[in-house]
Amino acid sequence: MEPSEHARLDAYWRKIASEFAPDPTARPSSLLVTHLLPERPAFVRAVGAVSELRAVLPKPKSVVAAARREVEQSYRVDELTRERFSDPDDAVAYLESRAAGERIILLDVGGYFAPTLNELCTRFSGTVLGVVEDTENGHKRYASGEKLPCPVISVARSPLKDPEDFLVGQSVVFSAEALVRGRGDILHGRSAYVLGFGKLGSSIARLLHAKGVHVTVYDKDPVRRAQAMAQGFGVARDRDQALSAAGLVLCATGSLSLRGEDFPTLRNSAYVATVTSSEDELELSGLPAGYSRSAVGEHITRYETTGHYFYLLNGGEAVNFLHGASVGPFIFLVQAEIIAAARTFTRAELSPGMHEVPAADRSTIAAHWLNYWNR
Known part of the structure; x- marks a missing residue:
């Protein structure tokens, strides 16, 4: 990133932090789950502000690594695992070790605190003001x-x-195509099957279609299946039958896309890719006995x-992270909304349950963002 870009990014985050600073x-205190990509230290500093x-x-x-080193200069960086927050005793002990007796907000990406949230709220010596969650999963x-x-x-x-x-x-399709081409193969001539027709799945389906790939989609929600049909996509009447016919399977459900028993039904030479972690989308542990694994190209396992x-x-992990997963300055919109959400906990008595950031705060964020990047 050029020095001028760094300066603009820092100025943007100073503006956002000033706009949504609590009394x-x-x-409050906070714990932050995040991807540590090259632009992320500026966001981390804004959370700290x-x-x-x-x-x-x-x-x-x-x-x-460079982003982690930069963050470590100012903040404690701990290892993140599902196991740390799936055991109630471990989860409470960790929270006590970092913020005993404090009012804390949990800034999450992927539902890590969900399994033990009840225990964290009832056993923690401080107060869990709430959780901000960033992902569909x-x-x-x-x-x-x-x-x-x-x-x-x-x-x-x-x-x-x-x-x-x-x-x-767009980055998922780019990375999937890059890996396939790395083996001397192409997407054209392969039928693609997109599991999940939410915002990510629908974007992937449209981009594949624009590349001349025949796309079939499936979603558990009949409303989304109807939306897919209205947009001109083939919609699988039988999920399993469509799976067995696809040359490329893209998993975008935000939850479990492929069970262990699904893998043997894949057609020979099918490629499988996900938009999130393998532990969320793929039940690889349920793959029947007898399968061997071998590397057949960079980031491709047979x-x-x-x-x-x-x-x-990519071993079942989000395929787009192989190429940086950058979405440019647009990521700063939702990161600013995370900060606005954190401020909301200090200004209003929210009842237990699911909530959204007020529309007025979203408008304020968009206006500031446009001021810095619509140039």
Whole structure:
């Protein structure tokens, strides 16, 4: 990033932090789950400007070493695992070690705090003011609970996230095609099957179609299947039958796309790619015995058993992170909304349950963003 770009980014975050700074007497503590990509330290500093940032927990598959080193100069950086927050005793002990007795906001990406949120809210010596969640997968994890013990503000379905979702879809298609071409293969001539027709899945489907790829989609939600049909896509009447016919399978459900028993039904030579972590989209642990693995190209694994084989891109992790996963300055829209959400917890008594950032705050963010990047 050029010095002038750094200066503009820092100025933008100073403006956002000033706009959404809490009352100094109500300044909360925070824990931040985030991807540590090259532009991310500026966002981390903005979180630290509006809260007492007790620890940064980088997503393990998306850490750029230089970004981590920069963040470590000012903040504690801890390792992030699902296991740390799936055991109640471990989760509470960790929170106590970082923010005992404090009022804290949990800034999440992927529902990491969801499994033990009840225990964190009831056993922690301080107060969990709430959770801010950034992803569709995490939104579903929190929304699926019978009764949330605290408010959760989700920005996963915000209008400010639409540009990011479109560009993430574009980067997924780019990376999938780059890997396939690296093997001397092409997407043309392969039928693509997109599992999940939310904002990411629909973006991927449109981009593949624009490249001349025949696309079939499936979503558990019949409303989304109807939307896909209205947009001209083939919609699978039978999920499993369509899976067995696809040459490229893109998993974009935000939850479990392929079960262990699904893999043997893939057609020979099919490629499988995901838009999120393998632990969320793929039940690789359920793959039947007898499959062997071998690397057949950079970031391509061949799974093979007698009479059957398929290819997995990037080990099942989000394929777009192989090429930086950059969506340009559009990511700063939803990151600013995360900061606005954190301020909301200090200004209003929100009831336990799912909430959104006020529309007026989203408009303010968009106006500031346009002032810095619409040039």
